[in-house]
Amino acid sequence: MPVRYVKIFAVTVLGLGCLVLVVTAVVDPYGVSPLGINLPRFNANKYKRVDVDRLIKPVEVLQKQPRTIFIGTSRVHESLDPSRFTGSRFAPAYNASIPNITLAETLGYLKEFSALDDKLKYVFIELFFPQFNMYGQTVSGQDKSPMDLASDLTSLFFSIDALVNARLTVKLNIQGKEMGAYVNETGRYQFPPNHGPNPSLNFHGFPLFMLKAHQPLIKSDRNWTLDEPSFSMLDKIVKFGHERNIEVVFLILPNHPIYDHFYLVNGHWGLIDWQEWKRRLAKYPNVIDFSPYNEIGDEKISEHVKYWFDPIHPSVTVGDMVLSALVPGLESAVPQNFRADLNVDTVDARLRETQEKLAAWITANPEYLTAYRDAVVQLAPASAADNYSHE
Amino acid sequence: MLFNSYTFILFFLPCVLGGFALAARYGGRRLAVPWLIVASLFYYGWWNPRFLLVLVLSMLVNAALGKYLCEAHGSPAQRRAARNIGIAFNLLLLGFFKYTDFLVFNLNSLFGSDIKVDEIVLPIGISFFTFLQIAFLVDAYRRDVVDFSLTNYFLFVSFFPHLIAGPIVHHKEMMPQFAGIRRGCLDPLNIAIGLSIFTVGLFKKTVIADNTARLADPVFLAVAAGTPLNAATAWTGALAYTFQIYFDFSGYSDMAIGLARLFGIVFPLNFYSPYRAVNIIEFWRRWHMTLSRFLRNYLYIPLGGNRLGERRRYANLILVMLLGGLWHGAAWTFVLWGGLHGLFLVINHGWRYLRERFAMPMTAGAVWTRLLALLLTFVCVTFAWVIFRADTVDHALRMLASMCLQGPKNASNLRDLLAPRGTMTIGTLLQEFGVGTWLVGVAAIAFLAPNTSVLFRNYNQALPMLVTLSDRLLVWRPTMAWGVAIGVLFVVAVLHLTHITPFLYFQF
Numbered sequence: 064m065p066v067r068y069v070k071i072f073a074v075t076v077l078g079l080g081c082l083v084l085v086v087t088a089v090v091d092p093y094g095v096s097p098l099g100i101n102l103p104r105f106n107a108n109k110y111k112r113v114d115v116d117r118l119i120k121p122v123e124v125l126q127k128q129p130r131t132i133f134i135g136t137s138r139v140h141e142s143l144d145p146s147r148f149t150g151s152r153f154a155p156a157y158n159a160s161i162p163n164i165t166l167a168e169t170l171g172y173l174k175e176f177s178a179l180d181d182k183l184k185y186v187f188i189e190l191f192f193p194q195f196n197m198y199g200q201t202v203s204g205q206d207k208s209p210m211d212l213a214s215d216l217t218s219l220f221f222s223i224d225a226l227v228n229a230r231l232t233v234k235l236n237i238q239g240k241e242m243g244a245y246v247n248e249t250g251r252y253q254f255p256p257n258h259g260p261n262p263s264l265n266f267h268g269f270p271l272f273m274l275k276a277h278q279p280l281i282k283s284d285r286n287w288t289l290d291e292p293s294f295s296m297l298d299k300i301v302k303f304g305h306e307r308n309i310e311v312v313f314l315i316l317p318n319h320p321i322y323d324h325f326y327l328v329n330g331h332w333g334l335i336d337w338q339e340w341k342r343r344l345a346k347y348p349n350v351i352d353f354s355p356y357n358e359i360g361d362e363k364i365s366e367h368v369k370y371w372f373d374p375i376h377p378s379v380t381v382g383d384m385v386l387s388a389l390v391p392g393l394e395s396a397v398p399q400n401f402r403a404d405l406n407v408d409t410v411d412a413r414l415r416e417t418q419e420k421l422a423a424w425i426t427a428n429p430e431y432l433t434a435y436r437d438a439v440v441q442l443a444p445a446s447a448a449d450n451y452s453h454e
Numbered sequence: 455m456l457f458n459s460y461t462f463i464l465f466f467l468p469c470v471l472g473g474f475a476l477a478a479r480y481g482g483r484r485l486a487v488p489w490l491i492v493a494s495l496f497y498y499g500w501w502n503p504r505f506l507l508v509l510v511l512s513m514l515v516n517a518a519l520g521k522y523l524c525e526a527h528g529s530p531a532q533r534r535a536a537r538n539i540g541i542a543f544n545l546l547l548l549g550f551f552k553y554t555d556f557l558v559f560n561l562n563s564l565f566g567s568d569i570k571v572d573e574i575v576l577p578i579g580i581s582f583f584t585f586l587q588i589a590f591l592v593d594a595y596r597r598d599v600v601d602f603s604l605t606n607y608f609l610f611v612s613f614f615p616h617l618i619a620g621p622i623v624h625h626k627e628m629m630p631q632f633a634g635i636r637r638g639c640l641d642p643l644n645i646a647i648g649l650s651i652f653t654v655g656l657f658k659k660t661v662i663a664d665n666t667a668r669l670a671d672p673v674f675l676a677v678a679a680g681t682p683l684n685a686a687t688a689w690t691g692a693l694a695y696t697f698q699i700y701f702d703f704s705g706y707s708d709m710a711i712g713l714a715r716l717f718g719i720v721f722p723l724n725f726y727s728p729y730r731a732v733n734i735i736e737f738w739r740r741w742h743m744t745l746s747r748f749l750r751n752y753l754y755i756p757l758g759g760n761r762l763g764e765r766r767r768y769a770n771l772i773l774v775m776l777l778g779g780l781w782h783g784a785a786w787t788f789v790l791w792g793g794l795h796g797l798f799l800v801i802n803h804g805w806r807y808l809r810e811r812f813a814m815p816m817t818a819g820a821v822w823t824r825l826l827a828l829l830l831t832f833v834c835v836t837f838a839w840v841i842f843r844a845d846t847v848d849h850a851l852r853m854l855a856s857m858c859l860q861g862p863k864n865a866s867n868l869r870d871l872l873a874p875r876g877t878m879t880i881g882t883l884l885q886e887f888g889v890g891t892w893l894v895g896v897a898a899i900a901f902l903a904p905n906t907s908v909l910f911r912n913y914n915q916a917l918p919m920l921v922t923l924s925d926r927l928l929v930w931r932p933t934m935a936w937g938v939a940i941g942v943l944f945v946v947a948v949l950h951l952t953h954i955t956p957f958l959y960f961q962f
Contacts, residue, residue, distance in 0.1 A: 064932050065642035065643040065646040067932075067934070067937075068646045068934070069645055069649065071934050071941070072646075072649060072650075072940055073941075074941075075937065075938050075940075076941045076945055079941065079945040083945070217952055218952040221949065223946070223949040223950050224952070227883065227886060
């Protein structure tokens with residue numbers, strides 16, 4: 064009796080396990096199955112191919128073997144379209160960005176992608192100020208092993224999430240539900256066609272969102288000093304690229320003045336830290352700065368904002384400008400001071416210009432300051448005065 | 455290497471079990487016991503090989519002293535000295551690794567000094583194997599140890615199913631079993647029972663506890679970040695943690711019991727539906743039963759127990775629970791948690807004393823009074839868990855204030871915490887069921903479903919207790935239907951392994 068019991072247990076486990084694998088591979092909720100089955104009203108729309116970048120990006124790099132890869136935060140994730148490189152020496156390209164990625168993780172993924180992709184030649188890596196001084200920066204994630212890919216594949220094909228998402232994928236396809244945001248086949252975060260910025264939420268609501276998100280940090284006495292391990296990761300990235308004969312280019316994407324203003328008034332950024340950050344980056348090779356102020360930052364906030372999804376995330380239009388500024392011959396009109404190669408010779412002038420233009424923007428936008436004050440009062444009436452001491 | 459990992463389930467366990475079967479078949483106990491010791495040390499060293507030295511040193515010193523106490527013909531004073539040296543050695547080892555940072559921090563705070571020590575990494579499981587060996591030395595001194603042999607002793611301490619987080623087994627229940635390992639001892643019935651109990655534990659951990667943690671963690675993180683909470687959110691977090699820690703730890707214990715059973719070894723019970731307790735005394739007879747047993751036999755009774763009058767009894771209870779709290783971790787929250795439970799026990803014993811004194815009957819009351827008592831006990835335990843889980847006493851007090859409707863008006867609700875701008879999800883399973891349904895379901899399992907001991911009562915230990923309908927109906931047997939059911943549970947549990955989280959009790 065017990066022997067039969069153990070056999071039945073084993074058969075159940077094996078049978079059910081195989082069934083799960085077949086279901087997830089056929090339905091393919093994340094669009095990574097080697098079977099590649101895509102049937103209308105069954106699984107053609109991959110509604111659940113979103114927020115799974117850490118899992119799908121290594122698998123797709125292995126499958127697609129791109130020559131060029133973008134690695135960055137949600138800013139690159141949403142704005143840089145690799146298909147713009149078609150026909151250039153960078154093609155084929157793939158957007159391997161991961162929202163909230165740290166520099167340690169960037170190094171880890173760079174190593175992993177390099178191991179998975181024999182054709183990898185160019186890597187564009189975003190450098191974002193919070194990666195150098197926000198809380199949550201750690202050195203973990205800088206090493207990846209083949210077990211990580213095995214773990215990713217298990218999550219994508221043999222997990223409860225995969226199974227539930229397979230069911231939802233079929234259900235939503237049968238219902239013919241409109242696609243929301245998802246990660247498209249180039250790895251870029253794709254908003255639905257009619258998506259536009261919501262001024263009241265994304266821009267006027269931005270101060271409250273930022274204040275809420277940064278509440279613990281604002282309350283603490285901790286200074287947002289530059290994070291040395293992040294620079295050490297940067298050193299390792301440069302070294303790794305050199306050793307593997309991969310050309311690494313660092314990108315600093317544009318910031319909206321609203322975003323810069325937040326750090327400025329909270330005193331934690333203090334232009335001193337920010338200036339220090341830029342000066343140190345200027346010592347690294349291949350750092351291209353797209354953040355100088357110009358018409359992109361000065362764009363009036365409305366329902367038809369062209370250059371921004373929200374104050375943190377530049378739009379695909381800006382992304383196209385960035386890519387065309389990188390590859391001569393790509394068509395896209397860019398402002399005159401759009402691209403600046405950051406180095407020790409240019410950094411001071413750039414810093415001065417940014418500082419002056421931010422001050423001018425603040426003066427020219429008193430209504431935004433009022434919105435910011437309201438947000439501060441709404442969140443913490445008692446400490447409202449304190450928050451303005453740095454203004 | 456966690457029990458709830460692919461590495462353990464797919465590689466380590468089959469290898470050790472297969473090796474054990476071969477060793478037992480061709481060498482009997484002579485090969486099987488050393489094989490299990492080597493496998494257990496490998497298991498321990500997987501986490502950090504350096505700490506193998508701590509474990510091995512601890513085992514060697516205790517084995518030497520234990521052997522002396524078991525066999526020596528020394529004077530009582532010499533034997534007492536050997537016992538005391540052993541206890542001091544164990545406590546110093548535990549104290550160094552577990553409490554140095556805490557001590558230095560408090561000394562610095564108290565005297566304004568600036569003593570600096572490098573961060574000391576706690577060897578995993580040290581609290582458990584230290585207690586285990588102290589109990590052994592005390593009993594060896596009392597000449598109360600049977601079947602002592604060095605190999606059995608090493609296996610008793612290092613046997614991987616209990617090494618990291620218990621149950622705190624006793625040499626009297628282990629040594630004879632190890633001595634009984636014989637040729638061809640891999641019994642199909644034990645395999646069937648062990649596999650099934652392990653599966654139930656794995657399901658409790660990966661499906662119930664880990665998903666419930668997705669509700670508890672954001673709430674406690676928000677408190678730590680200074681975010682004000684409304685009462686409903688605070689209660690959701692507190693209840694979620696109350697169920698999480700139960701399913702996490704009892705799940706771990708079931709897995710340990712199941713694993714041991716695969717090798718034909720029966721472990722003591724560690725949990726027995728603690729939230730069905732109708733008073734705190736009963737709660738501690740059902741929660742982490744092997745720790746309660748250790749504290750009672752090796753601390754409470756030597757302190758005088760209840761033999762020196764009521765006042766002394768209450769003082770002993772408080773002291774034992776304070777130390778029990780401190781055993782869980784080097785932080786004031788744990789001390790406070792222990793003290794609070796000590797206070798609950800004192801009130802409970804005081805109430806009993808008064809009822810006896812005024813000749814009020816102690817019989818079980820009507821159903822509604824029992825339900826009321828159960829609810830009161832559960833609420834007290836939940837409040838105490840908030841202190842246990844919080845990072846600091848201040849955070850705990852803020853959480854408790856929110857639960858008592860003292861939160862500010864602009865407090866955050868659960869939805870804000872669980873999905874801030876869509877960047878954090880609560881997991882597909884919780885989304886499928888909904889938070890409320892999930893918590894009700896989990897509570898129903900904790901309160902109404904048969905516990906593992908009751909489910910396997912035909913083949914395992916079970917205690918007489920208040921039985922529910924499901925207790926009567928569900929009895930595991932090695933039948934085809936149960937084979938399929940347990941197989942399904944296993945697959946569902948394994949499908950959750952992609953979110954591997956350590957067991958809560960590993961940190962203690």
